[in-house]
Amino acid sequence: MSFIPNRLIRFEEYAIDRDRWQLIWRNEPLPLNRKTFDLLLYLADHADRVVGKDELLRTLWPESFVEESNLTQHIFLLRKALSRHESGAKIIETVPGRGYRFAVAASAVEGQQNPGNQMVISASESITRITLEEEEEDTSKLSFQELEVSHPLLSAPSGKRRLYWVAGGLVAVAAVCVIGWFGWQRWMDRTGGPPVQVVVTGMDGTTGDLTLDRALLAALRIDLSQSPFVSLVPKDTVNATLVEMKQKPDDPITVVTARDLCERTNSQAVLHGMVVRNGTHFLLTEEATSCVDGTTLASARQEAGKPEELPRSIDRLAESIRRKLGESRNSVARFSARLSPATTASLEALKAYSESSRMSEQGKLPEAINLLKQAVADDPGFAVAWNDLWAYTASVNGDPISAREAIQKAYSLRDSAGALERLTITAHYDMVVVGDLFESERNYQAWTQLYPRSVIAWNGLSLTQQELGHYPDAEISAAHAVALRPRYAGLNLNLALAQMSTGNGQAARATCQHAIDQGIDSDHLRAGCLSVAYMLHDSAMLKTQRDWAAAHPQTPLFTIGEAGIAVGEGRFGDAGRLIAHAAQILRNQGLGSQADAYTRSMGINLIEAGDIEAGTRMLRASPPDPESGMDLVGLAEINDIAAATAGVRAMEKEHPQGTLWKLYWEPIIHAQIAMANRKPHDAVTLLEPTHQFDSKGIDLPMRRGLAYLAAGQPAFAEKDFRYVIANQRLDPTSSFYPLAWLQLGRALARENNRTAASDAYQHFLTLWVHADPDAIFVRQAKQELASLQTVAPAQ
Numbered sequence: 001m002s003f004i005p006n007r008l009i010r011f012e013e014y015a016i017d018r019d020r021w022q023l024i025w026r027n028e029p030l031p032l033n034r035k036t037f038d039l040l041l042y043l044a045d046h047a048d049r050v051v052g053k054d055e056l057l058r059t060l061w062p063e064s065f066v067e068e069s070n071l072t073q074h075i076f077l078l079r080k081a082l083s084r085h086e087s088g089a090k091i092i093e094t095v096p097g098r099g100y101r102f103a104v105a106a107s108a109v110e111g112q113q114n115p116g117n118q119m120v121i122s123a124s125e126s127i128t129r130i131t132l133e134e135e136e137e138d139t140s141k142l143s144f145q146e147l148e149v150s151h152p153l154l155s156a157p158s159g160k161r162r163l164y165w166v167a168g169g170l171v172a173v174a175a176v177c178v179i180g181w182f183g184w185q186r187w188m189d190r191t192g193g194p195p196v197q198v199v200v201t202g203m204d205g206t207t208g209d210l211t212l213d214r215a216l217l218a219a220l221r222i223d224l225s226q227s228p229f230v231s232l233v234p235k236d237t238v239n240a241t242l243v244e245m246k247q248k249p250d251d252p253i254t255v256v257t258a259r260d261l262c263e264r265t266n267s268q269a270v271l272h273g274m275v276v277r278n279g280t281h282f283l284l285t286e287e288a289t290s291c292v293d294g295t296t297l298a299s300a301r302q303e304a305g306k307p308e309e310l311p312r313s314i315d316r317l318a319e320s321i322r323r324k325l326g327e328s329r330n331s332v333a334r335f336s337a338r339l340s341p342a343t344t345a346s347l348e349a350l351k352a353y354s355e356s357s358r359m360s361e362q363g364k365l366p367e368a369i370n371l372l373k374q375a376v377a378d379d380p381g382f383a384v385a386w387n388d389l390w391a392y393t394a395s396v397n398g399d400p401i402s403a404r405e406a407i408q409k410a411y412s413l414r415d416s417a418g419a420l421e422r423l424t425i426t427a428h429y430d431m432v433v434v435g436d437l438f439e440s441e442r443n444y445q446a447w448t449q450l451y452p453r454s455v456i457a458w459n460g461l462s463l464t465q466q467e468l469g470h471y472p473d474a475e476i477s478a479a480h481a482v483a484l485r486p487r488y489a490g491l492n493l494n495l496a497l498a499q500m501s502t503g504n505g506q507a508a509r510a511t512c513q514h515a516i517d518q519g520i521d522s523d524h525l526r527a528g529c530l531s532v533a534y535m536l537h538d539s540a541m542l543k544t545q546r547d548w549a550a551a552h553p554q555t556p557l558f559t560i561g562e563a564g565i566a567v568g569e570g571r572f573g574d575a576g577r578l579i580a581h582a583a584q585i586l587r588n589q590g591l592g593s594q595a596d597a598y599t600r601s602m603g604i605n606l607i608e609a610g611d612i613e614a615g616t617r618m619l620r621a622s623p624p625d626p627e628s629g630m631d632l633v634g635l636a637e638i639n640d641i642a643a644a645t646a647g648v649r650a651m652e653k654e655h656p657q658g659t660l661w662k663l664y665w666e667p668i669i670h671a672q673i674a675m676a677n678r679k680p681h682d683a684v685t686l687l688e689p690t691h692q693f694d695s696k697g698i699d700l701p702m703r704r705g706l707a708y709l710a711a712g713q714p715a716f717a718e719k720d721f722r723y724v725i726a727n728q729r730l731d732p733t734s735s736f737y738p739l740a741w742l743q744l745g746r747a748l749a750r751e752n753n754r755t756a757a758s759d760a761y762q763h764f765l766t767l768w769v770h771a772d773p774d775a776i777f778v779r780q781a782k783q784e785l786a787s788l789q790t791v792a793p794a795q
Helices: 036-043 054-058 069-083 160-189 210-225 235-244 256-265 307-324 329-334 339-343 347-361 365-378 383-397 399-411 419-434 437-450 453-468 470-486 489-501 505-517 523-536 537-549 557-566 573-588 591-607 611-618 629-637 642-654 658-674 680-696 699-708 714-726 736-750 754-767 776-790
Strands: 009-011 014-017 022-025 027-032 090-094 099-102 109-112 119-125 130-136 196-207 230-231 269-278 281-290 295-304
Touching: 014 036, 022 036, 027 269, 036 054, 036 069, 036 099, 054 069, 054 099, 054 736, 069 090, 069 437, 090 470, 196 210, 196 256, 210 230, 210 269, 210 307, 210 347, 256 269, 269 523, 281 307, 295 307, 307 347, 347 365, 347 383, 347 658, 365 383, 383 399, 383 419, 399 419, 419 437, 419 453, 437 453, 437 658, 453 470, 453 489, 470 489, 489 505, 489 523, 505 523, 523 537, 523 557, 537 557, 557 573, 557 591, 573 591, 573 611, 591 629, 591 736, 611 629, 629 658, 629 736, 642 658, 658 680, 680 699, 699 714, 699 736, 736 754, 736 776, 754 776
Parallel strands: 196 230, 196 269
Antiparallel strands: 009 014, 009 109, 014 022, 022 027, 090 099, 119 130, 269 281, 281 295
16 A cells, blocks of 8 residues: 555544644644654555564664664554544554554545645654754745845835844844753753663672661662663672672672673673761762773762761762763753652661662562551651552552552652652552553553663563553563563563463463573463463473472462363363362462462352352352452352442442453443343343453453353354454463353354354364363253254254
């Protein structure tokens, strides 16, 4: 497809105006920088095919070499601009391993000609900068007469001439002021080179208080982490690299070790400091040295007359180092966190916060939580401490909602935090309290643009995109996170699951194997790799994971994964034993609430797979979680309509903007209630608008197919059941995949397609060949298949 150059391109209430280089939404111009606009135009002009990344890089940057991350950032900016339409259609589609595609229908219409001799000034504003672009018409076609100065001006009366001179002088002064302002801005924005990655190795000397020493180093890291120019190597990466070097992470780092550490982490500089105390007077110094030759790249020093002045001295020290490493003055001013008084003016709060970070690094989250509670007691306005209190508590409870009061408090204090912390807190708030995943995705995208080396931002973006069912994008974001922090088990797991969900099973297997080969291992990672192996029907990989689990019996998540496989194969007795064993391990580890949650979830799986009695017993074993959409679905499935209705109404009030509650869970729960009340047509009406979340998993299409079948619309049901069968990758161990074959057989039988129906029944029975003999769906399938094969076709 190639649109005529002088026409507008219209799609989804947007318009691309070539002549004005503008993107328009409902007659409203949208801010878009020139390179991003060029990207949009090129994709729109080639909407009939997938455009490769190399082709885009060559076209958009024809005379220079740029990294692929530049293209990715412009894709993010473009998607952000194209996020106003209500249809939910994805306009710019990622095709994994190939490139990008303009994925919506567009039409060309006659555009308006741009008036001649006109200067078009467009302001393009983004999070990181405001750019003023002047686009002038070619003046080479103007006649000489049009450029001449007219003589009547020279012969004007003296009074008028004086006015002309005054006016001309004012214009000249204004021009000088404008030139001076732009020059000053350019000086303020000037950097000393490309961004740098730094290894922070510690501080020599002591304040006389070991806890305060650690707090000062933590404070320095907080300050430096605000910078989008200077990125810090994560502490766990430093520690893992030291172990590879046969060094103990807690030992002092020598100059030679620091240089080696720097090179192994592909960093550019090592930052090392010193604190000297003389009575109540303190001297703080920091020096950045080159990883290549050890030369000093930057150094700074600050003094504090008393301990209470130390936080502010750390602020000044960090700002000085950032400037001397090449960061612009504007950037330093904009992206700074003041430890006094904005972050915290309390030394005791800072010390408690520092100790909580140390405890969390050691996996001692309960101790870290108690220290954070002490920090916010010492300084109730400590926004970052409130945020971390939410994060640690949510991790211990396995539930982000359980500590929502802490993130609400952090959000109320966000303006007192640094730029990075504000982004963190806002993204968490939108995800947990508001539940607006679209806004959360936009926040994470802005975060990655400002801090392209932030692992938390890329991982958070990936998880949000997975929740929305945007798996190709989630895979890209997860890959960014792993590239930045390759030795973290959770990030490798997230990447493998995203790859699996896009159908890139071989890449998911490679990610699992790479992580394991690197010595990165965990119960969670192995449970994810078990799902990958099961989806690929890779018997060797399955055996490897199960051999590992046999050697590590205290692995509840892996055991829960095995229980899920058992339910999906109709082996209900095995599933019950496995989930009971996993729950006991969790309780022995002090994680009773997680044990209850997993037991309820497995009970719902059993109910849906046909073992209603055992499933109901598990679901009723502990009080349902009112914040869990799945628990409310389970209540509806066992005909506890009153509890399910009360729960969903409460959530509607609690999450009026919640993306998943409004667009996903509410329709599912209400539809399940309608099905329980024998109103399948109502269920169809409720589930029909949910197609935008079909890519999230196989749950919605399966439930919609069941509603269509019960409503006497087998052709529509067939379509949804075939979707489930074609997309097992979205939930490989779910019982909905084999049961979709059974329901497909029933739909085809009602359409009188007997041969295809028989094949579907046979496929289901093959998948459930190891099911419990008394499994109700097996008995029903055999009876229905026999009836189908013996009854003569209608004449």
